[in-house]
Amino acid sequence: YSFCTLLIKMATLELIPDHFQHIVRLLNTNVDGNRKVAFAFRMVKGIGVRFSFLCCKKAGVDPARRAGSLTIEEIERLSDVFADPLKYKIPSWFLNRQRDPKTGKTEHVTSNVVDIKLRDDKERLKKIRANRGVRHAYGWRVRGQHTCTTGRGGRVMGVTKKK
Numbered sequence: 001y002s003f004c005t006l007l008i009k010m011a012t013l014e015l016i017p018d019h020f021q022h023i024v025r026l027l028n029t030n031v032d033g034n035r036k037v038a039f040a041f042r043m044v045k046g047i048g049v050r051f052s053f054l055c056c057k058k059a060g061v062d063p064a065r066r067a068g069s070l071t072i073e074e075i076e077r078l079s080d081v082f083a084d085p086l087k088y089k090i091p092s093w094f095l096n097r098q099r100d101p102k103t104g105k106t107e108h109v110t111s112n113v114v115d116i117k118l119r120d121d122k123e124r125l126k127k128i129r130a131n132r133g134v135r136h137a138y139g140w141r142v143r144g145q146h147t148c149t150t151g152r153g154g155r156v157m158g159v160t161k162k163k
Helices: 003-015 036-041 049-059 074-085 112-127 130-137
Strands: 023-026 029-032
Touching: 023 074, 036 049, 049 074, 074 112, 112 130
Parallel strands: none
Antiparallel strands: 023 029
C-alpha cells in the first residue's frame, strides 16, 4: 500500500464507531445500517422520507448519520415518535390514517398494520356493496382508469391467421 491509501484506511476506521450495526431492527423490519438514518427508515412500511426526517428532528437525531451508528436509546426514541407522533406535536395532516372508520381516531400506522388496515377497508367496502368495493371484488380498475383496451389480465388478443 502507498502512504495515501494507508491514511485513507485509517481515517475510515476512525469514522466507524465500535457499536456499528449493519442491520438495525426497528418496528419488525430489518433496516440497512449503512444508509443515512432518514433514508434507511423508508424500508419500514408506512414511513416515507419526509415523515422520517420529521421524526428524526423530533427525536433529536441527526438525519445525516448512518443508521448503524445509532445507540439503543436513540432507536427507542425514534420508535416512540413513530408509534405516537401526535404526542410529539406532529400535525395530524402528516399522518397516514386520518379519522379511522371504526375508531374515529387519527393515527400513523406502520409495518404490518398497514396491510391489515388496507384489507379491513377493502372488506368494509365490499360488505356495504360500495362501487369501489364491487370493483375490488371483481379485480377491476378502481380509480377511474380506462378499461376498454388496457388491463385485460394477460388474455390473448387478436385475430388468428388462416392456413
